[in-house]
Amino acid sequence: MRHGRDAQTIHQLFTYHDQIYRTVEEIPGGIRAVTESDNPEVAALIQSHVSQMYDRIAARQSIPMMGMSSTLSTMAQSENQYERQLRLTSKGIEVIETSDHPEMVAVIREHAQEVTQFAEQGMPAMMNGRMR
Template sequence: MDRRQWLKSFFSALALMGYVRADPAAASSMMDGMMSGGGMMGNGDMGAMMSPENRGAMRTGMELFEVHAQVHRKVTFLPDGVHAVSISGNPKVAALLQAHVSQMYARLAEDHPFPYPARRSVPVMFAHPTHYRRHLELLKDGVAVTETSRLPWMVDVTHAHAREITRFVKEGMPAMMREMMQ
């Protein structure tokens, strides 16, 4: 499947899920813009991404993009990793944060990767889950996550992941789209 076909499938799936308006002209314009941007990160397979087992994780992530402005995030970069706190004054958003991180950590523990097309760090994290330690603390209003490693290259990956998530929290869907174009 080439990039254009993948993107068309991706946006069609999002439209079916109700996350993007089904405006063919807008979708075509967005796709053309993405294609002229030099490509897309990842070699995601749309069938794998939208499989029943992945839809829940996809839906939770998309819901977080919709409410990104209600998330407050503080990241502390450590010499051996990161400590990140993501919270919200909205209990529904706090529950989404808890569900999403819990889902991702469960997938890591089960060696069940999620095909993220928009992140560069996630595939590396899923490929090497034993190369770093993860600690999740569920807070009443969100989550606190600490990810550390003794391996310098993995520390770099945890730092990159923290920066990616921070961009998603700040900018929402436009940040994801930019990641896909690079």
């Protein structure tokens, strides 16, 4: 049941992608990303989604719609190779992901680009499947 609820949250975020803004900064060993919305309901969806995905990665649970990302599988399977920090903001969430492994840093940065495309394009980005 939770898997379906998580997938529903993802679909809602795609629907409201035009109300989401995102900045990604490359930092030593990874990224700092801030994803927010001026719409409180969309901000709550962002916060919920990121928290749910981090919980799933930590618990080694399946992730809904994993096939839409070329990096998510690697991130989920390599959860002990990178640090994840999240901080709720008043309009969304700040995420910092870093690693000491150069290959993992590349995956983290590529995933950040994928998520940015999802936020910018919405459903069309999802329909493209594995993006490169």
